[in-house]
Each structure stands twice: as C-alpha cells, then as structure tokens.
Amino acid sequence: MQIDNTTFNDLSIFQHEEEFSIFHRLNFTQTVEGREWLLKYFLNPFNDPQQIAQTQQILKVILANLSKWPTSISNGTLMVMERFYDTGIDSIPSPGFLNAFTYRVFHVADYSLVRYSISHFGDFVKGMDTLINFFDENEVPLLVRSYLHRAKDLLNKPILKELMQRNSTKKLEPREVVYYGGFLRDHFKSQALELISIYGRFDAWYSMARAMQHFKLTFPEFIDSPQAAIDAKQLYHILLPTPVSYDVRMDKESNFLFLTGANMAGKSTFIKAVGSSVYLAHLGMGVPAEHMRLTIFDGLLSNINVMDNIVKGESYFFNEVQRIRDTIIRINDGKKWLVLIDELFKGTNVQDAMKCSSTVIKGLIKIRSSLFILSTHLYEIGEELKVFPNISFRYFETTVSGDQLHFSYQLKEGISNDRLGYLILKREKVVELLEKL
Numbered sequence: 268m269q270i271d272n273t274t275f276n277d278l279s280i281f282q283h284e285e286e287f288s289i290f291h292r293l294n295f296t297q298t299v300e301g302r303e304w305l306l307k308y309f310l311n312p313f314n315d316p317q318q319i320a321q322t323q324q325i326l327k328v329i330l331a332n333l334s335k336w337p338t339s340i341s342n343g344t345l346m347v348m349e350r351f352y353d354t355g356i357d358s359i360p361s362p363g364f365l366n367a368f369t370y371r372v373f374h375v376a377d378y379s380l381v382r383y384s385i386s387h388f389g390d391f392v393k394g395m396d397t398l399i400n401f402f403d404e405n406e407v408p409l410l411v412r413s414y415l416h417r418a419k420d421l422l423n424k425p426i427l428k429e430l431m432q433r434n435s436t437k438k439l440e441p442r443e444v445v446y447y448g449g450f451l452r453d454h455f456k457s458q459a460l461e462l463i464s465i466y467g468r469f470d471a472w473y474s475m476a477r478a479m480q481h482f483k484l485t486f487p488e489f490i491d492s493p494q495a496a497i498d499a500k501q502l503y504h505i506l507l508p509t510p511v512s513y514d515v516r517m518d519k520e521s522n523f524l525f526l527t528g529a530n531m532a533g534k535s536t537f538i539k540a541v542g543s544s545v546y547l548a549h550l551g552m553g554v555p556a557e558h559m560r561l562t563i564f565d566g567l568l569s570n571i572n573v574m575d576n577i578v579k580g581e582s583y584f585f586n587e588v589q590r591i592r593d594t595i596i597r598i599n600d601g602k603k604w605l606v607l608i609d610e611l612f613k614g615t616n617v618q619d620a621m622k623c624s625s626t627v628i629k630g631l632i633k634i635r636s637s638l639f640i641l642s643t644h645l646y647e648i649g650e651e652l653k654v655f656p657n658i659s660f661r662y663f664e665t666t667v668s669g670d671q672l673h674f675s676y677q678l679k680e681g682i683s684n685d686r687l688g689y690l691i692l693k694r695e696k697v698v699e700l701l702e703k704l
Contacts, residue, residue: 268312268549269566269597273590277571277607278542279506280309289505289543293552295477298342300463301470308471312549316489316563321408322472322551323486328405329476335401336473340394344387345463351384352456359449367441381448382439388451388459389430392422395462396431398469414465421458426450475552484553487544488560494519495564495603495638497545501557504540505547510555511676515541517638521659523631525649526642527683528663533676534642535571535609537663541640542569542607565602568594571609584614591627604637611643621645625652632657649682 275281282288290309296302313319329336356377360366371378399415399422407415422428430447439447451459478484482505490496496518503510511533517524528534544554546567570590591611598604611627612620625648631639632655652658662683666673693699 268314268546268564270312270546271568274542274567274569274607277569278539278546280543280546287506289547292506293475293478293482295474295481296470297473298340298345298467298470300345300467301474304467304471305474308475308550312546312567313551314549314563314565316491319489319549319551319563321410322475324406324408325411325472326476326479326551326553327486328402328407329473330480332401332405333476333480335397337394337397337401339390339397340466341390344390344394345466347384347387348391348459348463351380351388351451352459354380356380356452359445359452361449362442362446364442367445370445371441378441378444381452382444385430385439385444385447385451386435388447389433389435391459391462391466392427393431393435395422395466398466414468418462418465421462475550479553482555484547484555485558487548487554487556488558489548490560490562492562495522495562495605495636497541497559497561497605497638499541499544499554499556499559499561502540502544502559503555504536505543505555507536510540512556513537513540513678517640517659519635519657521657522635522638523628523655523658524638524640525628525652525658525660525682526640526662527644527646527649527660528642529665529683529685530644532663532665532674532683532685534663536676537678538569538571538607538609538640538642542567542605545605562603564605566597566604567607568597568604569607569609570594570611571607582614584612587612587614595630598634598637601636606631606637606639608639608641611641617645621648624648628652628658629655646682646684 278289279287280289282291285291290306294302294305296305313322357374359377359381360370395418399419402411402415426447484505497515498518499513499515501512502515503512526534526537540555544556544559545561545564547554548559548561549564549567570587594606598606612623615623624643624645628641628648629652635657649660653660660680660682661678662681664675664677664679664683665685666675
C-alpha cells in the first residue's frame, strides 16, 4: 500500500516523541534486530491480499502458542554474540588439554570473553531449536517454512547439537572453552549472523502478536470488491487510553464523508482512528475495532498537519494547495485510495477558504473509486453539497451548560452549526485577561 512520510507523520505512525507514536506503542520486540525488522514491516504495508493473509496466519499461530515462545533469547544474548565477533581476540587453539590450559593461563581476558560468550551462544541455539519445533507443529505459510528450513540447516551440526544438550548450569571446562569457542569463532560467524537475522523476523512477528493480545485487537476481514469500502463496528484510536468507539461505513454509494463539529469535538481523532486502523489492517495485524471489513487499498494519503516553510518562503496556504495538488495527481489513477483531509484551507480567509474548499470537494467527488473523509469548520458549504448523492454528512455534537462544554464524541447524522470559539476563549479566562489590560 502506498503511503508517504507526510501520512506517516499525520497518523502518528512514527513520531520523534516515541510515546506518541503507534510504532512505539505496538513495539513488543525483545531484541534490536527484531525492532529493525518490525520497522521494515511498518514502513512497507502490503497491498497484496496473499501477503496480508500469510501474516495473519503467522500471527494466529503465535497468538495461540504465546506461552510456548522461547525465552532463552534476549537482546543481551544477541549483543554478546555480535561482540564476540567484533572484538579482536587472540587465535583460539585447537582442542586439547595442554592447549586449553595454556590458553587459559596466558590469554586470561580472551579466555574469559570466549567462555562467557559460549553460554550465550548456547542459549541462542537452544532458543532457535525451540522456535523451529514450535512452528513445525503448526500450519504456517511457505515463507515461514523456508526460514525454518534454512535455520534448521544452519544448526544441523553435531557440535551445535552437543551445545544444545549441554547443562547450561554446569561451568565450562577449559577444554570445552577452546572446543566450542574455536568452532564458533572460526567456522560459524556467517551462519550465526544469518540466524540472528532470521530470528529478528520472528521477533517482529512475535511483537505484532503480543501487541494484538495486549490491546485486544481483532483481525479484519478483507473483501474482494472493485470499489473501495470500509465497514467497521466499534472502531477506536489505538493511542487513546480511554477511547470512544465509532461505527463507520463507507462504500461506492457513499464514498465521501463530510465531517463537521466544534473544536475538540473529536473530528481529528476520528479521522486518524480510521486511517491508522486501515493502515494496521494492511500490515496483516489486528485493528482496534469489534469487527472490521474492508477492501484492499492501493494507497493512503492524508492532509492533516500541513506546515509552512520559512526557509523556502512558502506560506501555510501555499503548502496546503501543493498537498491537494499532489493528492489529486496521485489518486487520479482509478485505484482505491483512502484520502483523509482535516480542516481544509486553514491558511486563508473564510470566504476564500469556502470557495476553494467547495471547488476541491466538487472535484474529488468525481473520483468514485476512492474513499474520502474531510472535516471542516466551513459548515455553510454543506448545503450546496447535498445535491451529490455520494456525500454523507456527519457531525460531532457539543452541548453547552453555562460556560462548560460537554463532548459526547459520538457521530450524528447531519451538519453541525456550533459556534463555540468565543465561548472557549471566555472559558479559558482569555477574555477576562484582555479586559484587565
């Protein structure tokens, strides 16, 4: 699925402040290698139903057997293994009592490092063997099977089988240190690094499964349709600690959602909830919803947090126009896109914004192959758009009691007419402060 850096940022998939990013929230990897693979998966959502189905199948197997997942491999294990190969140590002699004795006496620091590393290699090969047996007992896609077969071949050496069977609580003797150490150092480096890479993939899948379990995510159902569609029940935003859920349905008969409501009523959160859920679905992951059915989307584009550029001398409005221009060019290909637009044309005066917004909307609704969600404060243009049958109108209601605002965060049918900016200004004591000047 096509997705650009602007959309990644708009949907908070990645953020400089990690605690506010979806990637960080769903990252349950146990190793740096696993995190790198998880990042690769997140950067490349699928648009192939077979790849999505394969990932779902992998995660289902892991979810059903989380308690059996090997615990002997940690980030420390991999760090020790990599350090073992990166550190310049003296040559390890061939096995034998005399060689082992002299190596221990005359190469104390190297001997200690080798002995310490061997125990971690032992943990790793045992963990990989457990992982292979774990998946051998379950039906998994051919892709996973190929990694398992490769890992099995790399581990299929008598000396490694000895290391797996060795009692890890028993202290290594000098002869064992040079025996195992010499093999690992001189004959196993490329194989060890390849096995670490293979494990990283599985650690990333494990992380996705753990995230699904932790946040109670559900697998979406993909439908085969020439027209883009979303049908979600009780969908919510994954980053919110106490989210409000929504029911969302969009299809070829109603592919444009015109969304209104006061500031802080929930428009942006709703847009991001839909976008991030569609994105997660295309990773093969579960989604934050009771149930979700959707088509495969070819791309996801957003226009939410447009910024000006002082260095280039580009105004906020200019960049809004450029983003809309680029969006129109990209989605005018007959493919299925999900386009998310939050508060279009904030960078110009109201009358100009109304004319520009109306023009853009009347153009976008001609593209029936894609889905659009657009929020705006320009409620007035809603009336002239009611002549188009494929536009649906929803709003977030706000009630006022005294100077207090109450947000239900529930979608209602129609167009909002709330004008609450001055009330918020007054409630936050800004008017009072100004009167005292």
